[in-house]
Amino acid sequence: MSKEDQLIQVEIYGQSYNLRGGGDPAYIQELAAYVDGKMSEIAAGSSTVDSLKVAILAALNIADEYHQIRRDSEKQRMEVAVRTAEWERMLDGALGR
Numbered sequence: 710m711s712k713e714d715q716l717i718q719v720e721i722y723g724q725s726y727n728l729r730g731g732g733d734p735a736y737i738q739e740l741a742a743y744v745d746g747k748m749s750e751i752a753a754g755s756s757t758v759d760s761l762k763v764a765i766l767a768a769l770n771i772a773d774e775y776h777q778i779r780r781d782s783e784k785q786r787m788e789v790a791v792r793t794a795e796w797e798r799m800l801d802g803a804l805g806r
Contacts, residue, residue, distance in 0.1 A: 713731035714729055714730060714731050715729070715730070715731070715734070716728070716729055717729075717730065717732075717734045717737045717738070719737060719738060719741035720741065720745065721741050721744050721745045721748065722744075722745055722748040722749070722752075722760060722763065722764070724760075726741075743771075744767065744771070747767040747770055747771055748760075748763050748764060748767045750767075751763050751766045751767045751770065
């Protein structure tokens with residue numbers, strides 16, 4: 710274990726986990742709370758009591774959120790690139806280039 714590694718205890722869906730890493734403990738707690746919330750949300754809307762199934766459904770839900778955010782980010786990046794090119798053409802025209 711390096712000097713930067715530390716043990717961080719989190720609770721997810723009623724289970725305690727000891728995570729070892731060099732990340733910010735508050736951030737790790739925040740991530741664990743997010744996963745816990747997703748699992749609780751899935752469990753509340755499902756008839757399954759199998760924690761593994763709940764975890765898989767929560768992971769799929771989180772993966773979907775991540776991919777939607779990535780798509781939106783890429784779309785925004787492309788829109789900025791298009792606008793930048795338009796402004797560059799306008800500036801070139803105004804400067805007589």
